[in-house]
Amino acid sequence: DIVxxxxxxxxxxxxxxxxxxxxxxxxxxxxxxxxxxxSWLQQRPGQxxxxxxxxxxxxxxxxxxxxxxxxxxxxxxxKISRVxxxxxxxxxxxxxxxxxxxxxQGTKLEIK
Amino acid sequence: xxxxxxxGAEVKKPGASVKVSCKAxxxxxxxxxxxxxxxxxxxxxxxxGWINPNSGDTNYAQTFQGxxxxxRDTSISTAYMDLSTLRSDDTAVYYCARHEWGWGATDxxxxxxxxxxxx
Numbered sequence: 001d002i003v004x005x006x007x008x009x010x011x012x013x014x015x016x017x018x019x020x021x022x023x024x025x026x027x028x029x030x031x032x033x034x035x036x037x038x039s040w041l042q043q044r045p046g047q048x049x050x051x052x053x054x055x056x057x058x059x060x061x062x063x064x065x066x067x068x069x070x071x072x073x074x075x076x077x078x079k080i081s082r083v084x085x086x087x088x089x090x091x092x093x094x095x096x097x098x099x100x101x102x103x104x105q106g107t108k109l110e111i112k
Numbered sequence: 113x114x115x116x117x118x119x120g121a122e123v124k125k126p127g128a129s130v131k132v133s134c135k136a137x138x139x140x141x142x143x144x145x146x147x148x149x150x151x152x153x154x155x156x157x158x159x160x161g162w163i164n165p166n167s168g169d170t171n172y173a174q175t176f177q178g179x180x181x182x183x184r185d186t187s188i189s190t191a192y193m194d195l196s197t198l199r200s201d202d203t204a205v206y207y208c209a210r211h212e213w214g215w216g217a218t219d220x221x222x223x224x225x226x227x228x229x230x231x
Contacts, residue, residue: 037216054217100173
């Protein structure tokens with residue numbers, strides 16, 4: 001199975017500041033079709049996960065442009081600019097090039 | 113709008129089985145795979161498997177092979193997850209999610225169903 005490793009596991013951030021979450025996979029996430037199937041999900045307290053970004057950097061409709069994804073191969077980053085109180089929750093990266101699909105451990109974003 | 117509505121919470125005894133339903137609306141049910149993911153209390157996300165609602169084909173995580181069965185009823189746009197021989201560590205919230213194949217991502221999620229396994 002592909003192991004997804006996120007750092008940090010906890011990220012205290014001041015409102016209005018930026019946060020970055022790293023996600024590293026145990027093998028390349030480049031599919032033979034040329035796409036890289038790495039996505040980011042947000043889970044607010046008591047809510048189901050919500051898809052934010054797919055294929056490394058493509059934002060889902062309705063997701064603020066404060067959220068951006070980058071990376072390639074095995075190393076990926078989610079950046080949240082100008083953090084707002086509604087961003088509090090746990091963020092997961094997920095790979096979908098191989099079954100079973102696997103998730104990072106989650107990074108808890110909290111306000112200082 | 114796309115919605116996945118799951119059945120209510122369940123309490124089961126060890127060794128029993130549970131069946132969770134996931135009713136889809138707002139899109140053509142047979143056009144998208146349904147994935148199942150679970151989350152133990154205070155823990156992360158774990159993928160169980162998928163079903164192709166069009167063909168009924170399935171794929172299960174090795175960890176759950178032999179214990180999980182995914183089915184669907186296209187006449188009512190509903191997917192089902194059946195988990196047998198329950199153990200206390202199966203206590204979790206179980207989610208269904210629609211998979212957008214071209215994106216390689218699960219774009220809509222059900223609200224979750226808490227399954228508690230306790231003697």
